[in-house]
Amino acid sequence: MNQIVLEKTNQIKSILAELDIDLWLTFVRETSANMDPILPLIYGDSDLTWQSALLFTPEGDRLAIVGRFELETAQNTGAFDRVIPYDEGIQSVLLKELHRINPQKIAVNISKNDVLADGLSHGMYLVLMEMLESTPFGDRIVSAESIIRSLRGKKTKSEIERIKKAIGSTLEIYENTFTKLKPGMREIDVAELMQDEVEKLGLDYAWSKNNNPAVNTGPDSPVGHNAPTDLRIEPGHLLHFDFGVKENDFCADIQRMVYFPKPGEKHVPDPVKKGFDTVVKAVQAACSSIKSGITGIEVDTAARQVVTDAGYPEYKYATGHQLGRLAHDGGGLLGPAWPRYGSTPFMPVEVNQVYTIEPGLLVPGYGYIGLEEDILVTENGAEFLSPPQTELIVID
Numbered sequence: 601m602n603q604i605v606l607e608k609t610n611q612i613k614s615i616l617a618e619l620d621i622d623l624w625l626t627f628v629r630e631t632s633a634n635m636d637p638i639l640p641l642i643y644g645d646s647d648l649t650w651q652s653a654l655l656f657t658p659e660g661d662r663l664a665i666v667g668r669f670e671l672e673t674a675q676n677t678g679a680f681d682r683v684i685p686y687d688e689g690i691q692s693v694l695l696k697e698l699h700r701i702n703p704q705k706i707a708v709n710i711s712k713n714d715v716l717a718d719g720l721s722h723g724m725y726l727v728l729m730e731m732l733e734s735t736p737f738g739d740r741i742v743s744a745e746s747i748i749r750s751l752r753g754k755k756t757k758s759e760i761e762r763i764k765k766a767i768g769s770t771l772e773i774y775e776n777t778f779t780k781l782k783p784g785m786r787e788i789d790v791a792e793l794m795q796d797e798v799e800k801l802g803l804d805y806a807w808s809k810n811n812n813p814a815v816n817t818g819p820d821s822p823v824g825h826n827a828p829t830d831l832r833i834e835p836g837h838l839l840h841f842d843f844g845v846k847e848n849d850f851c852a853d854i855q856r857m858v859y860f861p862k863p864g865e866k867h868v869p870d871p872v873k874k875g876f877d878t879v880v881k882a883v884q885a886a887c888s889s890i891k892s893g894i895t896g897i898e899v900d901t902a903a904r905q906v907v908t909d910a911g912y913p914e915y916k917y918a919t920g921h922q923l924g925r926l927a928h929d930g931g932g933l934l935g936p937a938w939p940r941y942g943s944t945p946f947m948p949v950e951v952n953q954v955y956t957i958e959p960g961l962l963v964p965g966y967g968y969i970g971l972e973e974d975i976l977v978t979e980n981g982a983e984f985l986s987p988p989q990t991e992l993i994v995i996d
Contacts, residue, residue, distance in 0.1 A: 622703030636719030707744035716930030787828035806844035806851035813843035838967030855972030
């Protein structure tokens with residue numbers, strides 16, 4: 601049995617009661633080809649082949665309707681009180697259970713805002729609606745976005761411990777890398793050093809290996825979701841990293857900064873120091889503002905204003921995102937009210953959610969400064985899951 605699946609499915613009853621949802625229905629098929637992103641949390645790593653329905657109610661019913669050949673696999677998850685197999689078609693079994701439960705609100709996995717809550721394919725939605733024709737249930741369909749946001753977001757003790765472990769491994773690789781850095785190295789050389797460490801430790805990547813780590817040296821390196829280049833570290837360059845491992849299915853996502861002084865420089869140049877200190881203050885402002893119930897846009901504003909008040913242009917991305925099984929774990933966002941983010945910046949921050957905080961700015965002539973810390977929301981605010989970088993690392 602999967603401990604995380606047991607913990608997460610135990611959360612569902614109270615979430616549905618809190619949201620006043622009578623039934624949550626996850627409806628899938630051939631998940632090896634088109635997996636609903638919620639399945640690893642409520643079913644585990646096994647595939648579902650035939651049309652399958654996973655049903656949860658606020659009364660605590662936990663039911664799986666699956667093809668007969670997957671009966672034992674569903675039972676072995678330990679997540680379901682009843683597993684009903686079928687042979688020729690799922691419709692009659694599903695309708696029987698719907699009539700038994702008689703839900704007034706049936707939440708399915710569709711969402712305009714959150715890709716991780718949008719796991720019901722359009723084709724399967726059409727199949728479901730055809731099955732519900734001539735029943736009262738077709739008019740009772742609502743989005744499960746709020747359920748999935750809460751379930752993914754409210755981390756269990758085991759999930760938090762796994763995230764901390766991934767963070768620890770990420771920081772260990774950073775520290776090993778810092779001892780090997782020197783001018784003349786290319787961005788891709790630095791990336792390969794870190795990737796060798798990942799492979800040596802038997803870990804995975806929190807996002808695509810192609811740009812994990814992101815490595816940016818000097819003012820001409822393209823910052824963002826780009827692969828490291830042939831640009832070489834030179835004296836007077838800022839070196840920016842964005843890196844995270846996945847360990848035991850959970851991710852870390854951390855950015856760090858290094859400076860290489862020019863010959864004869866005894867102190868970090870004032871523009872670099874001002875830029876770095878500004879980003880540190882922005883991280884601290886975001887973290888200090890966090891409390892249960894605050895919206896993501898309020899946290900974003902706290903950090904963004906530090907950067908703009910210091911005379912820098914605002915960064916063109918959100919201040920932070922949720923972290924968990926994925927580096928970008930869906931749900932609410934610590935972001936501005938931009939159309940591309942939909943309603944996610946207006947969602948409340950909740951206890952036991954894990955977020956990144958990652959403001960940044962460009963220092964002309966030196967390069968990009970970006971710091972990223974991973975934090976846990978608690979009853980008393982927010983706590984860093986590892987010591988934040990507050991001093992610029994200087995390597996002669």
